[in-house]
Amino acid sequence: MEEIIIKKQRQMTFAETLDFCISSIRHRFMRSLLTLSVVILAVAFFMFLQCSNIFRNSVKEGVEKEILENRKAARILNMLYASITEKDFVSMLVDARKSPGDFDRLAKMLGKDQKQMQAFVDNAAQEMIYLRFFEKLPFGKRKALFGQNKDSAQLEMLLKEGAFDEFMKKTRELGGIRIPGGEDQLKTYLDAYKAYRKELKDSFAKLQAVRNSKAFPARTANGKELKERQVLAAHLLSLNEQKKINPEWRDKLAALNVFITDDETKMIVDYLDVQERTNKVKTLLSDEAYRIRWRQVYGKNQYSRMDEKLAHLDTNKTWRVFNEAPSQQKRKLRELQHVIYFGGNPDEVQNLPDDQLKLIPRTDLESIRKNDDIQKELQKLELQLDINTLDDAKGFTPDQIYLMCLSFLVCVVGITNAMLMSITERFREIATLKCLGATDSFILIQIVLEAMIQGVIGGIIGLVLGFIVALSSSVFQVGLRVFASFDWSMIGLAALFSLLAGVLLSVLSSLYPSAKAARMAPMEAMRVE
Amino acid sequence: MPYDPVEYAKGKEVLVRVHHIEKTYHRGAEVTHALRNISLEIYRGEYICIMGPSGSGKSTLFNMIGALDTPTAGRIFIDEVDMAQLKASELAFLRCRKISYVFQQFNLNQVMTALENVTLPMIFAGKSPEDARKKGMRLLERVGLEKRWNHRPKEMSGGQQQRVAIARSLANDPSLILCDEPTANLDFKTGKDVHNLLYDLNKNDGVTVVCVTHDHNMLTVSDRMLWLSDGLIDRIELSAEVDIRRAQIARKDGQELKV
Ligand SMILES: Nc1ncnc2c1ncn2[C@@H]1O[C@H](COP(=O)(O)OP(=O)(O)OP(=O)(O)O)[C@@H](O)[C@H]1O
Ligand SMILES: [Mg+2]
Numbered sequence: 001m002e003e004i005i006i007k008k009q010r011q012m013t014f015a016e017t018l019d020f021c022i023s024s025i026r027h028r029f030m031r032s033l034l035t036l037s038v039v040i041l042a043v044a045f046f047m048f049l050q051c052s053n054i055f056r057n058s059v060k061e062g063v064e065k066e067i068l069e070n071r072k073a074a075r076i077l078n079m080l081y082a083s084i085t086e087k088d089f090v091s092m093l094v095d096a097r098k099s100p101g102d103f104d105r106l107a108k109m110l111g112k113d114q115k116q117m118q119a120f121v122d123n124a125a126q127e128m129i130y131l132r133f134f135e136k137l138p139f140g141k142r143k144a145l146f147g148q149n150k151d152s153a154q155l156e157m158l159l160k161e162g163a164f165d166e167f168m169k170k171t172r173e174l175g176g177i178r179i180p181g182g183e184d185q186l187k188t189y190l191d192a193y194k195a196y197r198k199e200l201k202d203s204f205a206k207l208q209a210v211r212n213s214k215a216f217p218a219r220t221a222n223g224k225e226l227k228e229r230q231v232l233a234a235h236l237l238s239l240n241e242q243k244k245i246n247p248e249w250r251d252k253l254a255a256l257n258v259f260i261t262d263d264e265t266k267m268i269v270d271y272l273d274v275q276e277r278t279n280k281v282k283t284l285l286s287d288e289a290y291r292i293r294w295r296q297v298y299g300k301n302q303y304s305r306m307d308e309k310l311a312h313l314d315t316n317k318t319w320r321v322f323n324e325a326p327s328q329q330k331r332k333l334r335e336l337q338h339v340i341y342f343g344g345n346p347d348e349v350q351n352l353p354d355d356q357l358k359l360i361p362r363t364d365l366e367s368i369r370k371n372d373d374i375q376k377e378l379q380k381l382e383l384q385l386d387i388n389t390l391d392d393a394k395g396f397t398p399d400q401i402y403l404m405c406l407s408f409l410v411c412v413v414g415i416t417n418a419m420l421m422s423i424t425e426r427f428r429e430i431a432t433l434k435c436l437g438a439t440d441s442f443i444l445i446q447i448v449l450e451a452m453i454q455g456v457i458g459g460i461i462g463l464v465l466g467f468i469v470a471l472s473s474s475v476f477q478v479g480l481r482v483f484a485s486f487d488w489s490m491i492g493l494a495a496l497f498s499l500l501a502g503v504l505l506s507v508l509s510s511l512y513p514s515a516k517a518a519r520m521a522p523m524e525a526m527r528v529e
Numbered sequence: 530m531p532y533d534p535v536e537y538a539k540g541k542e543v544l545v546r547v548h549h550i551e552k553t554y555h556r557g558a559e560v561t562h563a564l565r566n567i568s569l570e571i572y573r574g575e576y577i578c579i580m581g582p583s584g585s586g587k588s589t590l591f592n593m594i595g596a597l598d599t600p601t602a603g604r605i606f607i608d609e610v611d612m613a614q615l616k617a618s619e620l621a622f623l624r625c626r627k628i629s630y631v632f633q634q635f636n637l638n639q640v641m642t643a644l645e646n647v648t649l650p651m652i653f654a655g656k657s658p659e660d661a662r663k664k665g666m667r668l669l670e671r672v673g674l675e676k677r678w679n680h681r682p683k684e685m686s687g688g689q690q691q692r693v694a695i696a697r698s699l700a701n702d703p704s705l706i707l708c709d710e711p712t713a714n715l716d717f718k719t720g721k722d723v724h725n726l727l728y729d730l731n732k733n734d735g736v737t738v739v740c741v742t743h744d745h746n747m748l749t750v751s752d753r754m755l756w757l758s759d760g761l762i763d764r765i766e767l768s769a770e771v772d773i774r775r776a777q778i779a780r781k782d783g784q785e786l787k788v
Contacts, residue, residue, distance in 0.1 A: 006622060435630050
């Protein structure tokens with residue numbers, strides 16, 4: 001008869017354990033589906049929250065970049081054709097301090113080297129500080145100090161013989177006036193002021209020479225040259241496809257010491273494109289024919305209420321329309337009766353070709369805001385277009401954080417509960433395995449591994465799901481722009497985080513019940529129901 | 530010839546020694562003495578039946594002998610090794626190769642096929658999958674289910690399931706097979722098949738069989754019978770003796786004895 005020799009039970013190899021797990025999951029696929037779907041939902045939710053935030057931020061960055069480019073183009077064009085006052089010119093100089101490109105261009109145009117230009121610009125900035133300060137003084141005090149003089153005339157007044165001492169005396173008498181930088185600094189500044197004013201006048205004349213040369217057609221009332229401008233824009237646009245500036249135009253500008261790069265040309269072309277469409281809006285807004293049509297569509301009584309209707313389109317709604325994908329704009333506009341931008345009634349909108357629907361891209365909001373005429377027009381209608389609505393999008397809002405914490409809690413409870421249930425209902429099976437010679441560690445490893453596999457599979461499905469939902473909801477909200485500025489590294493990070501959360505939660509919540517099951521005597525485990 | 534323990538033990542080797550074990554269950558204030566001071570020796574190669582009314586502690590004793598549960602007091606020795614001294618992995622080893630179990634509810638793995646169920650203990654023991662398959666098929670053949678190797682428990686009758694469970698219990702050539710009411714869920718005919726199988730194992734393979742049962746038909750295949758009542762050993766009898774007695778009763782009643 002064979003003697004019983006008791007040894008340690010061999011440990012299953014990892015490959016064997018994995019094999020066992022996979023076949024176990026495969027066999028009880030429907031059962032695993034419950035746990036799996038909880039994991040999927042949890043991970044998808046995380047992914048969704050993170051991704052939609054990433055999308056919104058990157059869209060916002062993209063929009064901001066476009067706005068900055070538009071502003072830059074506007075600055076260049078202002079230099080080329082806008083009829084600006086001397087005061088505007090000072091602002092332009094002061095602004096140039098912050099933009100190296102503008103600074104260099106202005107320096108070249110005015111024939112100054114870096115150092116001279118810097119001194120010139122600093123003087124301009126200083127002047128602006130003083131003038132702003134004077135402007136902000138209470139009316140009575142300002143009158144007592146400067147009489148009828150305004151703007152730079154105030155500073156020039158102080159240059160007269162004895163005027164400065166008189167001014168300081170009055171200042172002290174009036175009290176409560178603290179000159180920026182102090183008395184001495186103002187005195188020093190005034191010593192050089194005359195020379196600066198002369199320099200400024202000369203420079204301004206140079207700028208006007210550029211404008212007068214009509215290197216770029218100026219804006220006039222009759223609209224004839226406006227047409228020319230559009231032609232030039234079209235010309236630039238066609239050349240720009242090769243990313244080259246029109247040489248004729250470049251030479252013309254170079255003769256005036258104005259240098260514009262290819263990139264800047266592109267910005268200008270984009271800007272003009274936007275402007276052109278903005279002008280269309282403007283024309284529409286003031287078009288009597290349109291008003292007549294409105295009356296036809298909405299009836300006589302409704303005519304006077306047109307303004308109200310427009311005012312009804314509050315900031316958010318308007319913004320939302322511009323954020324729609326082109327195909328959605330149509331629907332949304334119809335919904336909002338946003339017909340004014342088309343000059344048609346809602347039914348007509350339905351039949352409009354798509355390119356007309358794209359009348360106003362998002363960034364136009366900025367140009368509309370900057371365009372005084374339209375702004376006035378819109379103000380009359382109490383309709384404000386504000387790009388700042390996007391500012392809320394940065395980072396997680398408290399609402400989102402709250403939602404995230406709540407969802408995390410729900411996930412923890414959900415996954416833990418699902419795991420606990422699925423393991424508890426397998427106690428009998430586990431006990432049987434132990435009767436057949438499974439070691440405690442095998443049971444533990446097998447169940448945790450199974451949870452991990454479920455976590456990974458559920459996590460990956462959840463990732464994809466969350467990503468798709470976030471993407472489609474973002475496309476619905478802000479349009480196809482989402483695809484323009486994809487931040488893959490951020491999305492990858494979000495994916496990693498969501499996946500880790502899913503796997504970790506599954507593993508952690510399976511650890512306790514499986515350890516409990518593994519350590520129990522088989523009969524005890526079998527009794528648990 | 531009445532049962533004489535000393536006479537019976539002659540020339541026999543002790544496989545399981547149950548030494549004054551007790552098992553009490555506490556459920557709140559209520560205390561159940563499932564087993565009270567039981568001592569018993571099971572010999573190598575014998576076939577012993579444990580009988581008694583419901584609640585007398587048969588299953589509890591079964592669990593103690595099979596090292597599936599721990600006694601409140603007393604010790605169990607298998608081949609003179611104290612079960613209480615064994616580590617978890619040594620217990621797993623014992624359950625894997627030396628002792629095997631057949632339960633009333635079959636306890637097959639529901640998601641595995643018959644063959645996978647039978648090969649499972651061999652995989653735990655470290656046998657290569659091909660060898661395990663070959664031996665598994667041989668065992669299924671032995672219980673007459675080779676055609677059903679690819680069926681899952683749900684697709685088989687109770688008797689077939691129990692036969693798979695018996696095939697599984699033979700996977701690692703155990704020295705001791707423990708059965709807890711293996712035929713309780715089966716009809717007379719299939720129950721008899723199971724008994725014949727166990728009898729065959731005991732007589733031809735020399736496996737020690739301990740069988741908890743209510744089934745009087747089983748008595749004929751066993752060597753000894755242990756009667757439990759209220760957690761105590763009521764009596765031990767030799768089957769041959771009981772057989773004679775039963776035959777006498779049957780003849781008195783003028784009935785034919787079905788065995
Ligand atoms: N886990 C438990 N908790 C409390 N009491 C228990 C437990 N298990 C068994 N008992 C009690 O122990 C006693 C013996 O139970 P056991 O299961 O051994 O009886 P049995 O002889 O197998 O009965 P049956 O023939 O009905 O299977 C019974 O009174 C039962 O109520
Ligand atoms: Mg029982």
